[in-house]
Amino acid sequence: AQNSGPAIPRYVRVNTLKMSTRKAITILRESIKDVEIDDLIQDLLVLPPGTDLHKHPLVLNGSIVLQGKASCMPAQALSPACDWEVLDACAAPGNKTVHLAALMAGRGKITACEINEKRAQRLQETVRLTGATNVTVRQQDFLTIDPTLPEFTKVRGILLDPSCSGSGTTVQRLDHLLPSAGTDKNDDQEKDRIEQLARFQETALLHALSFPSLEKLVYSTCSIHQRENEDVVLAVLPHAKEKGFELSNPFPSWPHRGLPVFEGADLLIRTDALRDKMDGFFVALFVRKSSSSTSKK
Ligand code: SAM
Numbered sequence: 001a002q003n004s005g006p007a008i009p010r011y012v013r014v015n016t017l018k019m020s021t022r023k024a025i026t027i028l029r030e031s032i033k034d035v036e037i038d039d040l041i042q043d044l045l046v047l048p049p050g051t052d053l054h055k056h057p058l059v060l061n062g063s064i065v066l067q068g069k070a071s072c073m074p075a076q077a078l079s080p081a082c083d084w085e086v087l088d089a090c091a092a093p094g095n096k097t098v099h100l101a102a103l104m105a106g107r108g109k110i111t112a113c114e115i116n117e118k119r120a121q122r123l124q125e126t127v128r129l130t131g132a133t134n135v136t137v138r139q140q141d142f143l144t145i146d147p148t149l150p151e152f153t154k155v156r157g158i159l160l161d162p163s164c165s166g167s168g169t170t171v172q173r174l175d176h177l178l179p180s181a182g183t184d185k186n187d188d189q190e191k192d193r194i195e196q197l198a199r200f201q202e203t204a205l206l207h208a209l210s211f212p213s214l215e216k217l218v219y220s221t222c223s224i225h226q227r228e229n230e231d232v233v234l235a236v237l238p239h240a241k242e243k244g245f246e247l248s249n250p251f252p253s254w255p256h257r258g259l260p261v262f263e264g265a266d267l268l269i270r271t272d273a274l275r276d277k278m279d280g281f282f283v284a285l286f287v288r289k290s291s292s293s294t295s296k297k
Helices: 021-028 071-080 095-103 117-130 171-177 188-208 230-242
Strands: 010-014 044-047 085-088 109-114 133-137 154-158 214-222 246-247 282-288
Touching: 010 021, 010 085, 021 044, 021 117, 044 071, 071 095, 071 154, 071 214, 071 282, 085 214, 095 117, 109 117, 117 133, 133 188, 154 188, 188 214, 188 230, 230 246
Parallel strands: 085 109, 085 154, 109 133, 154 214
Antiparallel strands: 010 044, 214 282, 246 282
């Protein structure tokens, strides 16, 4: 590495819709000596710090996706079955959408919802580039989707990765700025912004929980703030429980957990830029208790 920051590995996810992991490793090893398979995320490769693959042919043709480890956790936490109908509620630019598509081996049905027109176009381009033919892009406000419409009554998995403060995604900057990075602004404006985001996140999470055939729901942010993470989960938990959902632990071996602000927060996943050498992310997995016995054919 050319800078004196921490040695932060680079990650690429193999898009198994286009190429096998074995083949991607063989090709990458022609130019990069040290290519390892990640120990937690399927089809994720760990590369030496500083590796720049932006212009690599495999990136340009969609065979591998530049995606950090933390950003791969939500789709793997959801782990939908190949034949499921799945909704990615806030989808652009679509990295998690096409990760879901790969986990489902291009089968089943994914609806990728995005409110913003330009970002929906970007999402469509991600879908096209990666060959995720089981994805349909829908430019719409997720909150206005009617879960009782025939096209949504069979949705069994939802990934909700809504707009957030992005406070966890400073890791790339930490490459250059450590140890001064990570100081909280904490001014009134920032507090207001976070409060507004958290209210939207709660509303979106409640809406997601209202889909009639839902079995698994992942809520994720790239924020480090309790208000957008544990507090949002706690706010919807009574409603979720009423509907038969409980929190579940998607990565039992992962050491870093939700802040201990309520009983069960140890089921939540946090990543920490400094300790884990990746973006700061938060992942919560809700599973409907009755799902295995009632909703399968
Ligand atoms: N999951 C994406 C990925 O991994 O590539 C990143 C999603 S980004 C954190 C949140 C996205 O949600 C933004 O593109 C934003 O425009 C979109 N969004 C915000 N409010 C929305 C709403 N009410 N309905 C649908 N999309 C929304």
